[in-house]
Amino acid sequence: MGKGRLEAFSDGVLAVIITIMVLDMKAPQGADLAALYAVLPVFLVYVLSFIYIGIYWNNHHHMLHAVERIDGLSMWANLNLLFWLSLVPFVTGWMGENHFAAAPTALYGVVLLMAAISYTLLQMALVRANGRHAALAHAVGNDWKGKLSIACYVAGIGVAFVHQAISDVLYAVVAVTWFIPDRRIERAAV
Numbered sequence: 624m625g626k627g628r629l630e631a632f633s634d635g636v637l638a639v640i641i642t643i644m645v646l647d648m649k650a651p652q653g654a655d656l657a658a659l660y661a662v663l664p665v666f667l668v669y670v671l672s673f674i675y676i677g678i679y680w681n682n683h684h685h686m687l688h689a690v691e692r693i694d695g696l697s698m699w700a701n702l703n704l705l706f707w708l709s710l711v712p713f714v715t716g717w718m719g720e721n722h723f724a725a726a727p728t729a730l731y732g733v734v735l736l737m738a739a740i741s742y743t744l745l746q747m748a749l750v751r752a753n754g755r756h757a758a759l760a761h762a763v764g765n766d767w768k769g770k771l772s773i774a775c776y777v778a779g780i781g782v783a784f785v786h787q788a789i790s791d792v793l794y795a796v797v798a799v800t801w802f803i804p805d806r807r808i809e810r811a812a813v
Contacts, residue, residue, distance in 0.1 A: 626693045629701055630684070636705045637680045643712040644672055665719030668731075671798060672715040675735065678801045679708060679742065685808045689759040690749045700748040704741040710734045728790045729783035735794060736776035743769050762808045772797045 648669055651658035683704075693701075714734045718727040743766070750760045779793035 626687050626690065629693055629698060630687045633683060633701060633705060634680070637676055637683075637708065640708055640711060641673060641676055644669055644676075644715055647712055647716045664722045665716070668715050668719040668723070671795060672711050674798050674802065675738075676708065676711060678798065679704075679738070682742075682801070682808065686746065686749065686759065689762060689808055690753045690757065692752055693749065694752040697745065697748040697752050700741070700745040704738060704745050707734055707738040707741050711738075723787045723791060725784045725787055728787045729780050732776050732780040732783060732790060732794065735797070736773065736780065739769065739772050739776060743773075759808065762810065768800055771800065 648665055649662065651662050711734060714727065714731040718724075718731045721727045746759070746763055746766075746769075750757065750763065753759060775793045775797045779790040782793070783790040
């Protein structure tokens, strides 16, 4: 089965997710810097979430270019990933509006964790559909970045109820780790 429709559908969903996030942002209720400061938490979590969606879009693109075919399992795994990413605008708004409070920060981490697990499941489904000797299988290797990300999310979720700033730093560290596309997959996609 060809992968073009899967990639086009995914691109469209990710574009809608980013659009929803920006439309959820409200303008400051005043014309001074104090009014701008009041919406700073919403803006900061928006930036982090935008970066995350961009990271998923970029790596998803490279991963699909590293495979020749998809199957039904790959399609369902992709939908699972898109489901979790579609929740990013909700948790972004909740976390920003509540100034990084414990429960919204933890739920933000849960959504990020589930998206990371879903991405791993999609990766595994694509390897299965293309064979252990395909370019993607070799590029993924032991996936230390994926395992580190999951560990950081779990830690961030747990520590959110102790000190939210530590959770936020952990979530940002994962984003920085993935900001540059996964070179292994990028090389395999060529």
